[in-house]
Amino acid sequence: MRTKTVKIASSHIITTCATAAAILLFVVLGSRVVSDAIGGTSVPDANSTLSVAFLLNIAIILFGWRRSKDLKEALDAYDAAARLADRNANTDPTTGLANRRELVRALDEALAVRRGVFLVLDLDHFKRVNDLYGHLAGDKVLRLVAEAARNAAPADACCARTGGDEFAVLLPDADAGSAEDVASKIIERLSVPALIEGAQIQVTASIGLTDLSGCSDEEGALRQSDVALYAAKRAGRNGFAWFDEELEREISDRLKLEEEIRRGIKSGEFVPFFQPLVDLDSRQIIGFEALARWRSPGGVLLEADCFIEAAERTGLIGPLTMSVVEQALKEARAWPGHLKLAVNVSPVQFRDATLAEQILKLLSESGFPPSRLEIEITEGALLEDRDQVLTIIKSLKNVGISISLDDFGTGYASLAQVNRLPLDRIKIDKSFITTIVKSDQTAAIVNTIAGLGHNLDVPITAEGVESEQIRSALENFGCSEAQGWLFGRAISGDAVRAFLSLGGSDQPPTEKPSAEQVTTKRKASRRW
Incomplete structure (x- = not known):
């Protein structure tokens, strides 16, 4: 645009100069013609030549004036276009604000x-x-x-x-x-x-x-x-x-954690640990629940509360879950046939319509029987697309997988919602279980849930059983299964294999603490 403007300006200058020269010549020739006319002298050839030159100068002047006018208009137009282009380059076309x-x-x-x-x-x-x-x-x-x-x-x-x-x-x-x-x-x-x-x-x-x-x-x-x-x-x-500077540091730490999670998934740092599931009547182990742990490069073993929220927020929960479930299925494949495996699925994952297909693919690849797999969902899943959630659950149940409602009582599920789900088990959250011997109100709530399960013909599992007193109360309420520190903490796959290689026992397996300590940022109130 600017180059073209310069060219037009140059043409304008040349035309102006030519016009000025023509005007000067017009004045000189015109003066000569007039002078000859007044003096009465007559030289036919000279006068004819001067007349022709005079007329040509008039034509040149008129042409130059018109050309100069056209060039000036073009120059003005280009200047206006240049100003408009500069303005548009700095303005948002939709709102008229600066860009x-x-x-x-x-x-x-x-x-x-x-x-x-x-x-x-x-x-x-x-x-x-x-x-x-x-x-x-x-x-x-x-x-x-x-x-x-x-x-x-x-x-x-x-x-x-x-x-x-x-x-x-x-x-x-x-x-x-x-x-x-x-x-x-x-x-x-x-x-x-x-x-x-x-x-x-x-x-x-x-x-x-x-x-x-x-x-x-x-x-x-x-x-x-x-x-x-x-x-x-x-x-x-x-x-x-x-x-706020403190918030900036928090965000920076969060971004670092998210990047570490991405790296950890790729390098296989997320592994399953297994907590025993016990039949309250016989005190026998009937299976294990797989809980995600993060073996960080520093040698610290992190519990799920340290990373699950970040994984859900960034969309990494899907690949993280499938990685841990895949390892758990391969580990459980060698267990005795009567032991079941329970795994957790995040509510966020139910937004993915292919969730059931992913789980079935892992089952097929591992060779683990679907009838021995239990998928645990939380009440948060009911806040997602309910039709899609129900479709996924039915797809899993159609191949023999059991469905358990985890952390019951801590979310937003109504009894009507629970009744619409084809549940095989309800698990009462540990926040209720740990206080039943101290609070009559809490004990009444747990007793009511146990009665609800009995009337619906849905077994009830209690989480967070840490004492014989709690176990005894749960037996009286009619709970059929339990898990918690009383029966054993979550242990590695190696420890489970060592326990099972001895033929098992009435006592759940234990694993002595090592230099590899389990760490959590806050008291666990939600399991993965």
Whole structure:
């Protein structure tokens, strides 16, 4: 664009010069013709030549004037186009706000003087607007947000759309109080439903704020604002939060943990440990539950509470689970035929319609009988797509796999939901079991659940049995199976093999503590 403009300008200069020369020649020749006419002299050939030259100069002048006019108009058009291109290069076409390029330029200026407040805004669940009302309505919502930002911010602010449903507002001279006022006004404006495409649409926004006096460069400002935005979302959305160094460290640790989990899955660091399942009447072991453990490179054995939440959050729970289940099936294949294997499946995994196929594939590859496998699900699975959950469960049961409802009493399952599931067993959470000898109310709850299982013809297993007193109470309540430290802690596959090689015994296997200590970040209230 600029090269073409220069060429046009050069042509304009040349044309102007030619026109000026023609005018000068016109004046000289015209003067000669007039002078001859006044003097009465007549030289036919000379006068004819001068007349022709005179007329040619008139034509050249007219042509030059027209050409100069055309070139000037073209030059003006190209200048206007260049200005428009520069403006478009710095403007978001949908909202009319500054784009990321212009925002970065303004941010660099503010960082040079270490002054101002930087806000980042993210619409909460904006995808639903596009899904429900279409992208045309979505674009109108984006323009509504842009208007709210412009109206809330002072004249010297830089309001930008940085992409998708993300916006930013740079307040170059704001203090904390005025920045919070801007954030509050934006949130308040968006809280009012708007009539868009015939529908009342309301959106909310989360806003993160960071003080630029504590930022040395653009990367730091963007990172801190993202941390603040995360804090606003974690607090419940539809609000704002300031950058917090402690939260940044927490996020950094979380990201490191997630990366270590990825590496650990690839290198086979996640392994199954096995806790005995005991028949309360005979005190005989009837199987083992596989519990995930992480053999970290430092030699520390981590319990599931240290990593399961991170694995679920990052979508790594699927490959982690299948890795542990695959190892457990291969280990259990060599056990006596009367011993069952129980494995846990995360509620998150029920979002995957191929879950049943994955489990059946592992069974086929390991050669482990489906009738000896028990899949434990928690009440959280009932909060997912219930039709899909039920389809997966039925697919598993069709090949003979048992289904157990784990941690019953701690989630959101209603009796109606439980009744719709084809359950083979209900497991009472340890938080109830450990206090039944101390609390009459808790004992009554456990007794009621045991009675419910009896009436539904569904066996009840108690978790967290740690004393003979608890075991005796559970027997009186009618619980059929139990597990807990009274019968044995979770042990490695090697220890299980050693126990079974001796022919088993009435006493569950034990494994002495070693330098490899089991560690958990908090008291286990949820098993994997």
